[in-house]
Amino acid sequence: MKLIGRNYSPFVRRVATTLTLLDIPFEHHQLSVITERETVKTYSPLVRVPALVLDDGETLIDSAAILDAIDEMAGPERAMVPVAGADRRAVLKLVALAVGACEKMVTAYYERTRRPAEFLYEDWAKQCEDQARAALTVLDQAAATATPLSGGRLTQADISAVIAYDFACLTQKDQLTPESSFPALAAYSARLNALPAFANTQAT
Incomplete structure (x- = not known):
């Protein structure tokens, strides 16, 4: 997987931290929405970060949606938000x-x-x-x-x-x-x- 966005963004950082805590491997491309807008736009049409490119090529945007998907990957016992x-x-x-x-x-x-x-x-x-x-x-x-x-x-x-x-x-x-x-x-x-x-x- 590829995580797009700089850790200067708290939204990017909480995704990066969660992936790391759960030992889920990823590549981190620390791209700036200010200085690298066009590159970020290829991943996120809103030019917002984070974006997470999954192994199958699907790209998720918005940290809440990304973290929900990460919890699903981790399973209910390890999920960072309880299931119910x-x-x-x-x-x-x-x-x-x-x-x-x-x-x-x-x-x-x-x-x-x-x-x-x-x-x-x-x-x-x-x-x-x-x-x-x-x-x-x-x-x-x-x-x-x-x-x-x-x-x-x-x-x-x-x-x-x-x-x-x-x-x-x-x-x-x-x-x-x-x-x-x-x-x-x-x-x-x-x-x-x-x-x-x-x-x-x-x-x-």
Whole structure:
């Protein structure tokens, strides 16, 4: 399989980390949607990453769809999201918060870094950062209560929460002050980033 996209994207990184944790082999083509748009477009017509090219040539896009397919490959006992019931809902709730935080941070990051300064919409950037902060606060409270975050084993909730925190450190260090604002997530990030699957997928 081939994974398309840079680990700078939290959505790409959570796929790369999941594949690595599950020992599913893949080639990683760290292509940028900014500087290598035309190449990315050959895999994803939306020019969005991640894209995952399966062994049979089928290409999946969107990290949620890709991770669902990866869980199917892994089987119900190893899947990173439980297959049914309260455990599944608990994990998906935390994943939704982490993914939502990442989406808002990406929006704020592009607003601040890609738009010409004279057209910066400061109120919109701050609103997105406030939404990300609210989601990360809930995840921080969850990490302060128990780690792993749900069900006593590492799940997609843990992967996505730590990667969301790491992305805040990478792109919103001044706006969200993640290391001081989310101390439980900071400690959990340090623990998980000591594992090869997380360490080897950090943004470069």
